Amino acid sequence: MHRPRLRRLSLRDKLLAMALGPLLVVLPLLGLLLLLWSGAAFDRLLTAKVRADLAVADGYFERVVADVAGQAAGVAESHALHLALAGGSDERLVRLLHDARGQGHLDFLNLRAPDGTLRLTDHGPAGAEPPGGPRPALPGTGRATATLEVLDAATLGWLAPALQPKVAVPLVSTRNAAPTARTREERAMVVLASSPVRDADGVLIGHVQGGVLLNRNLPFIDHINEIVYPEGSLPFGSQGTATLFLDDVRISTNVRLFGGDERAIGTRVSQTVRDAVLGRGETWLDRAFVVSDWYVSAYQPLVDGAGRRVGMLYVGFLERPFTWLKHAALASIGLVFGAVMAGAAVLSLRWARSIFRPLGQMAETMTRVEGGALDARVGAVRGDDEIGRLAAHLDRLLDTIDENTRALQRWNAELDAKVAERTRDLEQAQAQLLRAEKLATVGQLAAGVAHEVNNPIAVIQGNLDLLRGLLGPAAEGRVRAELALVDEQLERMRLIVTRLLQFARPTEYAGYVDSVDVARAVEDALLLVGPQLARSRIELRRELRAQAGVAINRQELQQVLLNLLLNALHAMPTQGTLTLRSADWAEPAGGRVLGAVIEVEDTGPGLGPDVEARLFQPFVTTRPDGTGLGLWISRSLIERYGGELTARNRGDGVRGAVFSVRLYSEPPPDERA
Numbered sequence: 001m002h003r004p005r006l007r008r009l010s011l012r013d014k015l016l017a018m019a020l021g022p023l024l025v026v027l028p029l030l031g032l033l034l035l036l037w038s039g040a041a042f043d044r045l046l047t048a049k050v051r052a053d054l055a056v057a058d059g060y061f062e063r064v065v066a067d068v069a070g071q072a073a074g075v076a077e078s079h080a081l082h083l084a085l086a087g088g089s090d091e092r093l094v095r096l097l098h099d100a101r102g103q104g105h106l107d108f109l110n111l112r113a114p115d116g117t118l119r120l121t122d123h124g125p126a127g128a129e130p131p132g133g134p135r136p137a138l139p140g141t142g143r144a145t146a147t148l149e150v151l152d153a154a155t156l157g158w159l160a161p162a163l164q165p166k167v168a169v170p171l172v173s174t175r176n177a178a179p180t181a182r183t184r185e186e187r188a189m190v191v192l193a194s195s196p197v198r199d200a201d202g203v204l205i206g207h208v209q210g211g212v213l214l215n216r217n218l219p220f221i222d223h224i225n226e227i228v229y230p231e232g233s234l235p236f237g238s239q240g241t242a243t244l245f246l247d248d249v250r251i252s253t254n255v256r257l258f259g260g261d262e263r264a265i266g267t268r269v270s271q272t273v274r275d276a277v278l279g280r281g282e283t284w285l286d287r288a289f290v291v292s293d294w295y296v297s298a299y300q301p302l303v304d305g306a307g308r309r310v311g312m313l314y315v316g317f318l319e320r321p322f323t324w325l326k327h328a329a330l331a332s333i334g335l336v337f338g339a340v341m342a343g344a345a346v347l348s349l350r351w352a353r354s355i356f357r358p359l360g361q362m363a364e365t366m367t368r369v370e371g372g373a374l375d376a377r378v379g380a381v382r383g384d385d386e387i388g389r390l391a392a393h394l395d396r397l398l399d400t401i402d403e404n405t406r407a408l409q410r411w412n413a414e415l416d417a418k419v420a421e422r423t424r425d426l427e428q429a430q431a432q433l434l435r436a437e438k439l440a441t442v443g444q445l446a447a448g449v450a451h452e453v454n455n456p457i458a459v460i461q462g463n464l465d466l467l468r469g470l471l472g473p474a475a476e477g478r479v480r481a482e483l484a485l486v487d488e489q490l491e492r493m494r495l496i497v498t499r500l501l502q503f504a505r506p507t508e509y510a511g512y513v514d515s516v517d518v519a520r521a522v523e524d525a526l527l528l529v530g531p532q533l534a535r536s537r538i539e540l541r542r543e544l545r546a547q548a549g550v551a552i553n554r555q556e557l558q559q560v561l562l563n564l565l566l567n568a569l570h571a572m573p574t575q576g577t578l579t580l581r582s583a584d585w586a587e588p589a590g591g592r593v594l595g596a597v598i599e600v601e602d603t604g605p606g607l608g609p610d611v612e613a614r615l616f617q618p619f620v621t622t623r624p625d626g627t628g629l630g631l632w633i634s635r636s637l638i639e640r641y642g643g644e645l646t647a648r649n650r651g652d653g654v655r656g657a658v659f660s661v662r663l664y665s666e667p668p669p670d671e672r673a
Contacts, residue, residue, distance in 0.1 A: 028341070042322075046296045046319075046322060047285050047286070047296070049296075050285060050296050050297065050298040050315065050316060050317070051285055051298060052454075052455060053228045053229070053240070053298060053315045053316075053317075054283070054285075054298035054300060054313070054315050055455060055458070055459075056227060056228050056315075056458055057224050057227070057228050057242060057313060057315045058300060058313060059458060059459060059462040060223075060224055060227055060462070061224070061313055062462070062466075063462055063465060063466050063469070064191065064212070064220070065146045065147075065148065065191050066146065066466045066469060066470065067466075067469050068106065068146045068191045068192075068193040068210065068211065068212055069144040069145060069146030069193040069195070070144070070469045070470055070472065071100075071104035071105075071106055071193070071210060072109075072144050072146070072193035072194060072195040072208050072209065072210040073143075073144035073193075073195040073208075074104070074472060075097075075100045075104070075109065075195070075208045075210070076144070076195035076196065076197045076207075076208040077195075078100075080096055081093075081096060081197065081208070082197075082199070084096050085197070085205065085206070090120060090125060093111060093120050094120055094121070094122065094123070094124055094125070097109045097110065097111060097120065097121070097122040098122045098123065100122075101122045101210065104210065105212075106210045106211065106212055107160060107163055107190075107211060107212050107213045108121070108122060108159050108160035108163065108210065108211055108213075109121075109122045109208070109209070109210040110122065110126070110159060110208075110209050110210075111197075111206055111207070111208060111209075112206055112207040112208075112209055113206055113207075114204045114205060114206055114207070116207065119206065121159065121160070122160075123160070123161070123162070126158075143195075143196075144193060144194065144195035144196075145193065145194055145195075145305075146191060146192065146193035146194075147191075147192055147193075147304060147305035148189065148190075148191060148192075148302055148303065148304050148305070148310065148311070149189075149190055149191075149192040149211075149304050149305060150187050150188070150189055150190075150246065150304060150310045150311075151187065151188045151190055152186065152187055152188075153167055153168070153186045153187070153188070156188045156190070156213075159211075160213075163188070163213050166213060166215055166216045167186065167187070167188045167213070167215050168184055168185070168186055169184065169185040169215065169216075169246075169249060169251055169265055169266045170183065170184050170266050171183055171184060171185060171249065171266050171268065172257070172264070172266040172267045172268075174267045174268045174269075174270075174291065175270075175289065176270035176271060176272070176289055177248065177267075177268035177269065177270060177271060177274075178248065178268070178271040178274055180268075185246060185247075185249045185251065185266070187246060188213060188214075188215050189213075189214045189215060189244070189246045189251060189310070189311055190211040190212060190213050190214060191211055191212045191214065192209070192210075192211040192305075193209070193210050193211065194207055194208070194209045195207065195208050195209075214244055214246075214251060214252055215246070215251045215252065216251065216252060216265060217244075217252045218252065218254075218263070220244075220252065221242050221243065221244055221252040221253060221254055222254055224242045224315075225240060225241065225242040225254050225315075228240060228242060228315050229241075229242075229315075229317065234317050235321075236321035236322065236324070236325055238317045238318045238319075238320075238321040238322060239317060239318045240315070240316070240317045241253070241254055241255045241290070241295065241314075241315070241316055241317070241318075242254060242314065242315045243255055243312075243313075243314040243315075244311065244312075244313060244314075245269060245302075245311045245312040245313075245314065246310065246311045247278065247310065247311060248268045248269045248274045248278065248312075249266065249267075249268050250264055250265055250266065250267050250268070250269075251265065251311075252265070253265060255267075255290055255291055256291075257291065264291045267291050269288075269299070269312065269314075270288060270289055272288075273288055273297075273299055276299075277299045277300065277301050277309075277312050278301060278309050278312065281301050281309060282301075283298070283299065283300045283301075284297065284298065284299040284300075285297075285298050287319055288316070290316065293318060293319075293320065294318075294319045294320065295316035295317060295318055295319055296316055296317055296318075296319050296322070297314060297315075297316035298314065298315050298316060299312045299313070299314045300312065300313050393411070453493070453496075453497050454497055457490060457493050457494060457497070460490060461490055464483070464486055464487070464490070467483070468483065491555075492555065495555040495556075495559075496559075512553050513551055513552060513553060513641065513667060514551075514552075514553065514554055515549035515550070515551060515665070516549055516550050516551075516552055516554045516557055517549055518544065518546040518548075518549070518550060518582045518596045518598060519544045519546065519582065521554065521557050521558060521561060522542075522544060522561060522580055522582065522598065524558055525558050525561035525562050525565055526540075526565070526580075528558075528562055529562065529565045529566060529569065532566075532569050533569070533578075536569065536572070536573075536574070536575070537574065537575040538569065538572055538575060538576050538577070538578050539576070539577045539578070540577075540578050540580075541577060541578065541579040541580070542580050543579065543580065543581040543582070544580065544581070544582045545581075545582060545583050545584075546582035546583055546584050546596035546597070546598070547584055547593075548584045548593050548595060548596050548665045549596075549665055550595055550596050550643075550663035550664065550665060551595075551641060551663070551664055551665060551666050551667050552638075552641045552643070552663055553641075556637045557663075559634070559637065560634040560637055560638060560645070560661060561598070561600070561661075563630045563631070563633075563634050564600040564634070564659045564661075565578075565600060566630075567630065567631070567659075568600055568601075568602035568604070568657075568659075571602050571604025571605065571656075571657065572602055572603060572604045576602060576603040576604060576656075577602075577603045578600075578601070578602055578603075579599075579600075579601040579602075580598075580599070580600060580601075581597075581598070581599040581601070582596055582597065582598045582599070583596065583597050584596055584597075585597050585662065593665065594664055594665065595643075595662065595663050595664040595665045596662075596663060596665070597660060597661070597662050598660070598661040598663075599658055599659065599660050599661075600658070600659045601650065601656060601657070601658045601659075602656050602657055603654075603655055603656040604655065604656055604657060605655060606649045606650065606655050606656055606657050607647060607648075607649055607657050612647065612648075612649070615631060615647055616631050616632055616635045616645070616647075617632065618632045631645075631647075638661060638663065641663060641664070641667060642663075642664050642667055643661065643662050643663040643664065644660075644661075644662040645659070645660070645661055645662075646659070646660050646662075647659050647660075648660075
């Protein structure tokens with residue numbers, strides 16, 4: 001039923017439908033899909049960031065808990081405490097506890113008997129202990145312990161009367177919070193540590209118990225915020241915040257109350273977050289309403305020594321600037337698509353008109369010829385495309401068959417030449433597009449790996465700092481060299497991450513330039529490949545004569561040398577000779593010294609003509625497990641500092657290859673500028 005109607009459509013209508021159909025259907029669908037995907041991807045990116053922020057905050061919190069345990073252990077194991085206990089003077093013990101509390105930055109410190117009853121506090125003899133007070137770890141644990149505990153007002157007043165004014169927190173009415181009849185939070189959240197005290201024979205003679213109050217502990221929460229959100233870390237005017245909750249009440253926070261300068265202590269978390277975190281023990285990673293605005297938030301439960309969920313740790317940043325950015329980006333995409341659609345529609349209409357108008361003239365001409373008007377001709381038409389040429393050919397065909405045949409042959413030859421030219425252009429464009437896609441894929445992979453590696457680096461650094469705190473003076477003794485080596489390797493890992501980011505976004509990163517001693521840089525690189533050299537039968541020769549330093553980042557030069565050394569070792573899998581040379585290079589005719597040249601020479605198979613021509617291009621490798629990026633990245637690093645990385649065969653019939661690094665002692669004028 002519909003086919004006859006389609007057949008009755010004019011050529012003009014069919015061309016318009018073909019030109020405008022994809023624009024009015026396909027392009028809007030693609031734009032809608034792109035808008036939806038972009039919004040979801042942006043939200044996932046914000047969630048990933050706040051997850052990483054929470055991991056950093058939690059690492060610092062665990063470090064503080066461990067530091068409190070270390071302070072208690074230090075007092076319990078101190079010689080001064082044992083002397084005071086041997087002297088039997090309570091006044092001397094109280095003074096010692098008071099001084100140790102101040103030196104250890106603790107809020108209270110007390111001494112307990114072996115059975116756990118309180119003996120002395122840092123402010124004097126102990127009074128009657130209220131029921132349910134914090135008891136130390138059971139005798140025989142043999143180590144200091146620290147947990148998060150919630151104490152009532154009476155217990156804290158008995159341990160540290162001076163802290164009582166900081167404990168009570170009046171509750172502030174908060175939107176979306178769970179209903180409650182309470183008006184004040186009277187309990188105290190403390191980091192409580194206990195360490196056994198033993199005499200020379202190992203007999204338990206007491207316990208040292210210390211703690212830090214977290215209620216209104218503004219320096220503590222501000223330090224967490226500075227670590228997670230340092231100045232300038234959040235773009236577009238967003239603000240980072242951190243909060244410590246007792247149950248669902250903010251007891252320490254840098255969130256401001258309804259946009260003012262007063263901190264939102266006493267406000268409460270929304271019931272949705274409370275049910276998820278405190279009720280079900282989940283980690284919240286989503287947007288949440290914080291006091292008076294929406295934040296991209298992360299909450300995780302805090303448990304006491306008995307495993308009960310007693311509070312929450314929160315970090316987050318203001319969502320509004322990112323929402324504006326997302327909406328602006330989506331609006332820009334929509335405007336671009338709309339403009340493209342409008343422009344394409346106009347062009348399609350003009351092009352369609354340029355097609356059906358000459359065709360209509362030809363159809364009319366053929367109708368007239370069929371009617372007997374043998375002198376009818378199409379005449380001149382606008383445009384010089386295929387349709388215009390077809391009209392001219394039709395006119396010539398009506399003149400003579402021979403002339404039309406010759407014109408058709410010329411047209412075929414021209415068409416073949418254009419097809420061949422377009423084919424060559426297409427092949428070149430496809431090759432460039434394939435290379436660009438490979439580089440973009442590797443850049444995205446490098447940025448993702450760098451982001452994921454940063455998290456374990458932060459965890460390792462936090463645990464290393466914790467180890468130093470636990471070791472105390474021993475960290476500067478027997479294991480000082482080992483800890484220094486771990487610090488150095490962590491720094492190297494950070495620099496490796498920076499190199500990955502340089503590959504992903506090379507214009508955003510640049511190494512710190514210093515004057516590097518060539519001989520020392522070579523020896524440092526040799527130290528890193530020492531195990532490979534030790535397992536092989538490769539002879540190592542050093543000819544290090546360079547006296548001038550070179551202007552480059554030391555770690556980046558070490559990265560380049562390490563890559564050249566590993567390539568040389570792979571070229572000599574069983575045996576050979578590895579020669580390292582360095583020399584100064586100067587201006588012609590004995591002028592001033594400009595820099596130094598470093599050469600890495602091997603006795604491997606050398607460079608084939610095909611490999612030598614493409615050696616420093618990306619993804620060129622001779623090893624099945626190679627990536628083909630090492631030499632390309634190395635040359636990029638050297639050229640960034642005005643230097644040069646070249647390769648050649650040894651020549652004179654000798655197998656092997658020589659890689660030369662030429663660097664300036666000072667950055668060239670264009671680099672310094």
